[in-house]
Amino acid sequence: MNAQDQALFDRVTASFAEQFGHAPDLVVRAPGRVNLIGEHTDYNDGFVLPCAIGPANMVAISKRDDDMIEVVAADFENARDSFALTPRPERNLSQPWADYVRGMLSALQKAGCTLSSAKIAIAGNLPKGAGLSSSAALTVAVGKANLALNGIDMDNIRLAQIAQRAECDFVGTQCGIMDQLISAQGKADHALLIDCRSLELTDVRISDDIAIMIVHSGVTRGLVDGPYNARRRQTAAAAAAMGVTALRDANLDMLAAARLDAVTTARARHVITENQRTLDAADALAKSDLAALGKLMAQSHVSMRDDFEITVPAIDDLVAQLQDAIGNQGGARMTGGGFGGACVAIMPRSRVADVQAAIETTYKTPNGNAPLIIFERPGPGAAIL
Ligand code: GLA
Numbered sequence: 001m002n003a004q005d006q007a008l009f010d011r012v013t014a015s016f017a018e019q020f021g022h023a024p025d026l027v028v029r030a031p032g033r034v035n036l037i038g039e040h041t042d043y044n045d046g047f048v049l050p051c052a053i054g055p056a057n058m059v060a061i062s063k064r065d066d067d068m069i070e071v072v073a074a075d076f077e078n079a080r081d082s083f084a085l086t087p088r089p090e091r092n093l094s095q096p097w098a099d100y101v102r103g104m105l106s107a108l109q110k111a112g113c114t115l116s117s118a119k120i121a122i123a124g125n126l127p128k129g130a131g132l133s134s135s136a137a138l139t140v141a142v143g144k145a146n147l148a149l150n151g152i153d154m155d156n157i158r159l160a161q162i163a164q165r166a167e168c169d170f171v172g173t174q175c176g177i178m179d180q181l182i183s184a185q186g187k188a189d190h191a192l193l194i195d196c197r198s199l200e201l202t203d204v205r206i207s208d209d210i211a212i213m214i215v216h217s218g219v220t221r222g223l224v225d226g227p228y229n230a231r232r233r234q235t236a237a238a239a240a241a242m243g244v245t246a247l248r249d250a251n252l253d254m255l256a257a258a259r260l261d262a263v264t265t266a267r268a269r270h271v272i273t274e275n276q277r278t279l280d281a282a283d284a285l286a287k288s289d290l291a292a293l294g295k296l297m298a299q300s301h302v303s304m305r306d307d308f309e310i311t312v313p314a315i316d317d318l319v320a321q322l323q324d325a326i327g328n329q330g331g332a333r334m335t336g337g338g339f340g341g342a343c344v345a346i347m348p349r350s351r352v353a354d355v356q357a358a359i360e361t362t363y364k365t366p367n368g369n370a371p372l373i374i375f376e377r378p379g380p381g382a383a384i385l
Contacts, residue, residue, distance in 0.1 A: 003207060004056075008056065009058060011272060014074070015074035015261065017253075024062050024119075025063065025110040026148055026149065027060045028058050028061070029058050029382065029385055030136075030137045032183070033133045034050065034212065034214055034335050035050040035177055035336060036050065036297075037281045039061040039300065039304055040082075041334070042176025043175070043176035044271045045245070045248035046246075047245035047275050048196060048276040049128070049191050049193050049194075049204070049281055051192065052378055052381050055125045055132065055136045056124065056137055057122060057123070058122070058385075060120070061118050061148075064116075067086055068084055069089070069101070072119075072122075073097055074076075076095075081102075089105055090102070091170065097336060100167075101120065102148075102170065104163060108162055111158075115146055120197055122138065122141070124128070127216055129162040129221050131221055131337055131338075131342055132214070132336070133182075135167065135173075136167075136183045139166045140382050143159050144184075157184075160180035163184075164177050164180050171228070177194070178295070181194055181201075185201060186379060188207075188377070189286060191203075192204070193326070204285050207287075209350070210288060212346055212376045213374075214345075215342060216343065216371055217318050217340060217341065219366060221337070221339050222283055227339060228339075235247055235267055235271055237264060241258055242254050242258045255268050255272060264370070267307065269307050271303065274303060277296045277299060279298055281293055281296045294323075295331065297332060297344075297346065301333035304338065310339060312339060314365075314366065315343060318349070318359075320361060325354065325362075331346060331348070359371065
C-alpha cells in the first residue's frame, strides 16, 4: 500500500474502532477518476476515456445482528447516520453524504441483493468540488463492501450499473455510467475506453514517459444538478427530433438536415463531434502521439466552452495557460461534468516540472492561491484491501 492509501486506511479504521469499539471485518477502497476526453457522451450512448486515480474513498465494515445500518463519516467529524434496511432506506436530507450510502443500499436491495445490517465507517482523500467523482467512489466502495460482507459475487459492470441507479433514482443526478464504471474497473497504467452503449471495455496503455496532470481550478462546482440534467434533456430532445435512439447514432449531416433551434443544434454538435474525438484520442494515446492527442483535447475544450456551454472563464484561462506551457507535445482541457472543478493535462514526463512552475506563476484560484496540482499515473479500480 502506498503512503497516501496507508494514511487513509489508518484514518478509516481508527474512526471505525473509535465509534464501534472493535476492528472492522474488511476495508474496501474505490478510486476517483479523471476523464481524459469524452464529456457528456456517456448518457448519449457514446464513448469516454477515463482513468482511475490515486485519491479514493475507503469503507470499513462489519456485520451487526439487527436490522440497522449505522454509518460514521470520518471526514465530517464522525457525523453519524443510522437507518433500518426494511422498509428500504429513504433520503436523509439533513446529511447529503449519507444519501450515497442509503441510495447504494437501497439500489442493491432493488437489484435483488439480500443484505445484512452493518456498521460502516467512510473516509476519503479526494479534493472537494474538483469533479473527480468522489460520489461514484463512495457508492462503489459502499457497494463492494456490502457485497463482500454478504458473500455476494457480482461483476464490476453490474456493480457500476447499480451505483449509477443509486445516483439517478435516489440522489437525483441523472448521471451516465462513466464514473462508477471506471472506479470499479480501472487498471493501473491504463485508461479505459468505454463504449457506453455495449459496455465493451478496451484498456489503453499509457506509456511510462507520459504524465497526467490534474489542476484544480479552485472554482468549486456548486449545485450543478440543474444544468447537468438540462444538458441531458437537450441532447435527448435532439436525438428524438432526428429519429434516432441516442446521439451516438447521429452525424453532422443528419443534424444539419434536422434544422433544430440554435441551442439544441450546438448541444448535439458537441456530443456528435466529441464521440469521434474520443475514439481518435484512444488511438493517439495508444501510439503515444501527444501532438494529435493535444489537438483533440483542445478541440474538446472549445466544444465544451462554445457548444455545450459548461466551462467557466477561470477554467478557460487555466486551459489556455496549460496549453501555452505544454506547447504542441500534449494538451489540456476541463475534465468532468463542468461549471468548475479540475482540468486535465497530458505531456511528456520530462516536462512536468516546467509546466507546474509555469502554472503556479500564472494561475491563481478565486481565493488568490496557487492551484492544487496532482500528478497521476492511472491507478487500480475498486478492491478489498
Ligand atoms: C459527470 C457524470 C458522468 C458524465 C460526466 C460528463 O461526471 O457523473 O456520468 O456524464 O459528468 O462527462
